[in-house]
Every structure is written in structure tokens, then in C-alpha cells.
Amino acid sequence: MYLVQNRDEQFIKLINSKQPAAFREVFNEFYNSLVYFGMRYVERMEIAEDLVQELFTNVWESKTQYASFTSFKTFLYTSVRNAALDYLKHKSVEGKYISYTLEHPESEEELETRITEEEIYRLFLKILEELPERRKIIFKLHLQGKKNEEIARLLRISVETVKTAKKESVRYFKMRLGNAFYAVSFMLGV
Known part of the structure; x- marks a missing residue:
């Protein structure tokens, strides 16, 4: 457990210092699962891929410093969910789904369950x-x-x-x- 935690701490330091190798590793590690997660909302792979690529661009350009690897991971999934909901909000075709999702937002527990999955x-x-x-x-x-x-x-x-x-x-x-x-x-x- 200590080795994993130590590796995660080192990794987040590299991300915070904008090391390209760390971002490549994050991209390779999370891209597919973030796209799959985004598809649960937008149901079209190309849209989910665009949302995830935009997220990685924003993370790279951002000056945000992440406190821990866990908070960074939660940030990635939450950002994809929010970007997907924003996309749906701007597409009136998905109006009923949006209003339901906005009226019944996922709890932190539900989001954490999805992240674990x-x-x-x-x-x-x-x-x-x-x-x-x-x-x-x-x-x-x-x-x-x-x-x-x-x-x-x-x-x-x-x-x-x-x-x-x-x-x-x-x-x-x-x-x-x-x-x-x-x-x-x-x-x-x-």
C-alpha cells in the first residue's frame, strides 16, 4: 500500500510540474475508461472522445495544482461528467434526459461507485x-x-x-x- 501511495504522490508531483511524460502516462492510463464513462451520458463515442480530448488539453494548459492522485482522478471523471451534461444541455434533442439528470444529480457515493467500476x-x-x-x-x-x-x-x-x-x-x-x-x-x- 505504501509503495502505491508513494508512487501516486510522485506521479502527482510530475503532473503538477507539467512533465510531458506524466501526461502521456495519464492519457494512456485513463483515456479509454474516461471515453467509456462519457459514453454513458452522450452515447456517441466520437462525442465522448472529443470531450475527453478537450479535458486533457485543459488539464495540460491549466495552472491547477492537484492535492493528491485520488483528487486528480476524481477531477477527471467529474469533469467528463460535467462536460457531457453541458453538451447535452446544448442539444435540445436530449432535453428530457438532461432535465431528469439535473433534477436528480448523482450523489458522491454514486459517482464514486461509477469511478470504481x-x-x-x-x-x-x-x-x-x-x-x-x-x-x-x-x-x-x-x-x-x-x-x-x-x-x-x-x-x-x-x-x-x-x-x-x-x-x-x-x-x-x-x-x-x-x-x-x-x-x-x-x-x-x-
């Missing part, structure tokens, strides 16, 4: 990339909703090979994610 999802995506290439492809096809038979046909392998690869992948996810695996399996229907 996004962090678990981000960790899942990292671990997915660690899988051997064939198992990674099979599991990505599975996540797209393809049946074992369809995956086997697409990859020209046996259905048993698909099943075995999926089982090995799930075993690896359980090992790497620990208790968080159950949250991921619930979120993704794995």
Missing part, C-alpha cells in the same frame, strides 16, 4: 491485453457476443479449442483480479 474495467482491459494473442482474440469475440461456434468458424479452429481458451482466460482473470473478478463478470456478463 471504471477502474475495475480499465484493469480488466489491461489484463485482457496480457493474454496470449489467440486467447485475446477469442475472448474479445466472446465479449462482442459471438457464440463459440461462430468464433470457431471465424478463426478456423475447433469449438473445443474456443471453449478451452475461454476457460483458461477466465481462470487467468480470476487469478489477476481476485475478488474484483466477480464485479467484472457481472458488468460484462462473462
